[in-house]
Amino acid sequence: MDEEILLKEGKMLPVMEHFYTIQGEGAHTGKAAYFIRLGGCDVGCHWCDVKESWDPKLHPLLDAEEVAIIAASFCKTIVLTGGEPLIWNLEILTNKLKELGCQIHIETSGAYAMSGILDWITLSPKKTGLPKPEIYTKAHELKMIIFNNNDFQFAEEQAAKTGENCKLYLQSEWSKREDMYPKITDYILANPQWNASVQTHKYLNIP
Ligand SMILES: C[S@@+](CC[C@H](N)C(=O)[O-])C[C@H]1O[C@@H](n2cnc3c(N)ncnc32)[C@H](O)[C@@H]1O
Ligand SMILES: Nc1nc2[nH]cc(C(=O)O)c2c(=O)[nH]1
Ligand code: SF4
Ligand SMILES: [Mg+2]
Numbered sequence: 001m002d003e004e005i006l007l008k009e010g011k012m013l014p015v016m017e018h019f020y021t022i023q024g025e026g027a028h029t030g031k032a033a034y035f036i037r038l039g040g041c042d043v044g045c046h047w048c049d050v051k052e053s054w055d056p057k058l059h060p061l062l063d064a065e066e067v068a069i070i071a072a073s074f075c076k077t078i079v080l081t082g083g084e085p086l087i088w089n090l091e092i093l094t095n096k097l098k099e100l101g102c103q104i105h106i107e108t109s110g111a112y113a114m115s116g117i118l119d120w121i122t123l124s125p126k127k128t129g130l131p132k133p134e135i136y137t138k139a140h141e142l143k144m145i146i147f148n149n150n151d152f153q154f155a156e157e158q159a160a161k162t163g164e165n166c167k168l169y170l171q172s173e174w175s176k177r178e179d180m181y182p183k184i185t186d187y188i189l190a191n192p193q194w195n196a197s198v199q200t201h202k203y204l205n206i207p
Helices: 003-009 064-074 091-099 133-138 150-159 174-190 200-204
Strands: 012-022 032-038 061-063 077-082 103-108 120-123 141-146 167-172 194-197
Touching: 003 012, 003 061, 012 064, 012 200, 032 064, 061 064, 064 091, 077 091, 091 103, 120 133, 141 150, 141 174, 150 167, 167 174, 174 194
Parallel strands: 032 077, 077 103, 103 120, 120 141, 141 167, 167 194
Antiparallel strands: 012 032, 012 061
8 A cells, every 4th residue: 555545544654753751741740651753743833842853754654553562562651742743643543552551642733633532632732823623622731832921822812712621831932941931930820720831851851
């Protein structure tokens, strides 16, 4: 079968890397998890910390079920990330992970249609590629990146679209952390429905 069909069916996926580490961000910070990072993203965040992921052609096409088997052999908490993982059909990968007893988390901008079985959805909306409307009420946590002062307003606009049980996080863009965490702190103290998220893995020097 040709590559295009295998990708469309989700039998093969462009995998940039897969690794066992500790979830560094959001509600599950501190939890051991196996990360599967899929290549491909056209959302274009100028501060993206994984620009090497953007071109899907640079990453090998791997058999989705084989990757699932490797991941589940390390840990039953799996984080799908990228790149933008929802560019791809996640059905075969997530069906296999469920068969193997995994809880499946996803890190997504929400800019593409949902697919597969997802137990925990971390939605991180971007102005350059807004989420599809259907994902807002499905998200378990909203993680807004604060790069400048205008991003607080954008965070509120996005939070207004989420469901009532969605946890709300503000996370500084990494290079702006010294400027932005004091502002994020003041904001959260005045608006305690928000929580702070920090990229703790970057302090721990782990992947
Ligand atoms: C690399 S993205 C991959 C998943 C998906 N494309 C997304 O943006 O949600 C994983 C997480 O890292 C965040 N992120 C990316 N670059 C960052 C940076 N420079 N500082 C802080 N967070 C960043 C994203 O907003 C997202 O929550
Ligand atoms: N440790 C660790 N935690 C993370 N949480 C979200 C990440 C991502 O790049 O999606 C990430 C990552 O790259 N490493
Ligand atoms: S959507 Fe995610 S992977 Fe894509 S550029 Fe933005 S932060 Fe990077
Ligand atoms: Mg990361």
